[in-house]
Amino acid sequence: MEFLAAAAAFGSLPLFLAAFAWYAVRARRRGSGQSLMGPFEEIWDPIAHKTNVEIQLEAERSPETPSPGDPPGAERGLPRLY
Numbered sequence: 021m022e023f024l025a026a027a028a029a030f031g032s033l034p035l036f037l038a039a040f041a042w043y044a045v046r047a048r049r050r051g052s053g054q055s056l057m058g059p060f061e062e063i064w065d066p067i068a069h070k071t072n073v074e075i076q077l078e079a080e081r082s083p084e085t086p087s088p089g090d091p092p093g094a095e096r097g098l099p100r101l102y
Contacts, residue, residue, distance in 0.1 A: 062069040 058069065058072075061072070
């Protein structure tokens with residue numbers, strides 16, 4: 021009985037690691053999983069984590085106000101009609 025418990029523990033470890041690696045690849049491709057993969061990325065590659073934080077901050081910033089000579093609708097990214 022003890023052998024079965026040990027075999028199950030050692031057998032489940034590679035399955036867990038394979039599932040974790042699969043999720044990491046999937047999260048990188050889709051751009052999701054920041055909440056789950058973030059701590060591990062911060063441990064192994066702190067520069068990439070800081071870069072991701074900067075990218076998120078840049079995406080959340082509001083667009084700049086338009087210049088006085090810009091056509092109407094330029095602040096919302098609408099196409100020019102001329």
